[in-house]
């Protein structure tokens with residue numbers, strides 16, 4: 068939610084800021100703006116809407132400043148208009164601020180500052196920050212502006228409530244950029260005589276692989292000579308940057324029309340990486356091994372004596388959690404509940420002993436998920452041992468805030484995902500649940516060694532099976548998708564382990580194509596939703612081999628009898644299903660337990676091609692942002 072970027076060094080800041088914002092635009096695209104410092108003056112340019120509007124404004128604009136900040140906005144307080152775009156300035160135009168997050172007490176601060184005579188020109192929460200800093204600065208000695216700015220920001224952050232990451236410029240400090248973080252991500256990048264900050268490493272990798280994630284309650288001062296990190300009391304901290312193993316090309320489209328399509332096609336490689344990382348290749352049931360079939364390296368205390376698992380997540384990650392529940396219950400035999408993080412926090416279920424809480428978030432920054440996990444941790448901290456907090460994170464961003472809050476993480480190794488609609492990170496999250504379920508099943512002897520090995524054999528076939536779908540079905544799915552460019556409603560049906568995939572197929576379609584879509588358990592149709600059906604509402608049914616196959620086919624027939632056009636996700640060799648469906652999204656034959664990972668691929672492609680055919684901005688759908696850092 069909102070992306071911020073900052074630069075100080077030897078190059079022209081504007082180019083670096085714009086390039087950084089391009090890579091952060093997935094975080095919000097309601098408006099964009101930059102501010103630079105030249106000759107003790109702030110120069111700020113802002114534009115409503117997507118970044119290209121700002122770029123247009125900057126054409127024929129010469130600005131060679133080597134210090135600047137930039138912002139791309141996902142509107143929270145105030146409409147997406149230019150006057151609400153960041154950076155925001157104080158009344159003297161001396162201080163410029165960009166912010167990602169929400170200042171919860173902004174109304175109180177605004178009222179106090181107004182009483183002191185300050186004017187406000189936006190409806191945003193952010194505008195209080197530069198005005199507050201300027202107000203504090205005016206009472207500090209002016210002989211050393213660099214020192215005064217740090218001190219003023221140190222004082223200001225204590226008055227701000229909420230989650231925020233800020234970057235601040237002072238017209239009187241042309242050699243200094245100050246940033247602060249409280250529960251919203253902020254990463255620093257270290258170059259040769261130049262330093263960067265950004266909400267996400269994606270904006271940094273073209274320039275440097277040496278990064279430092281700021282932690283909550285930290286302020287950093289960036290100058291052309293280096294970076295100093297302080298806590299909010301302005302005590303200097305010693306921090307060591309780390310090296311990223313990403314290259315600039317990981318954040319490029321590499322010939323694909325959209326990042327989402329590229330990311331869909333990356334899935335075989337992602338699955339291969341996860342299998343190579345977590346699955347023990349040497350493990351054979353016949354050897355009666357005493358060690359786990361997977362290398363998760365989790366502290367045994369986390370999974371010993373478990374009686375209950377609760378999964379907290381949002382959106383697509385919540386769907387992965389639903390598949391996880393199926394696996395943890397059916398393979399590992401542990402009762403599992405799945406909660407929307409945004410609901411859990413305000414109506415937490417009664418505490419149960421020996422409970423593992425799993426937070427699933429690809430970004431590791433989703434405010435609802437983090438807040439729910441924190442709440443769960445806090446309410447267990449003071450209880451006796453049986454109730455102690457056992458918290459596991461499943462994330463694609465091991466450097467994220469999530470990782471600092473949990474006992475352990477499973478890194479999903481999907482590589483950076485730029486498309487706002489999650490695809491490869493979903494598949495990697497689901498895989499993480501297979502590994503976890505196998506690990507616990509092995510420890511608790513809830514599955515025979517042979518059954519474990521059988522699943523491992525199936526998992527190893529997944530990359531080639533996904534490749535088959537992408538290679539053999541890609542064009543057919545595209546052609547089919549074109550027939551639905553004008554459709555207004557879709558229903559997705561699944562049962563058992565594939566009910567979450569029906570939900571995911573519907574979510575993918577609605578978020579990128581703006582077509583109304585619903586996912587239902589196929590057996591529920593007759594209890595109400597079947598009334599929606601007619602010839603104008605296509606029904607996509609996931610009919611994979613296994614315990615519910617025939618039931619799904621029957622439910623699909625019921626839809627057909629109401630004139631719905633039936634599209635089946637079904638194996639190439641399933642002649643029964645082939646004769647029922649009007650259109651087919653064919654996948655290789657896999658066992659029920661492994662079917663979600665193959666079933667979701669054609670649904671991702673269907674959603675993508677419908678949206679692309681409708682000429683929509685697939686990677687940046689309206690009103691959405693990749694990383695939802697507000698509650």
Ligand code: F6R
Pocket residue numbers: 381382383384385427428429430431432433436487488489490574575578693694695
């Ligand atoms: C949908 C999508 C969102 C996210 C949700 C949670 O394609 O991407 O529904 O799944 O916002 O995000 P994370 O996983 O980062 O917590």
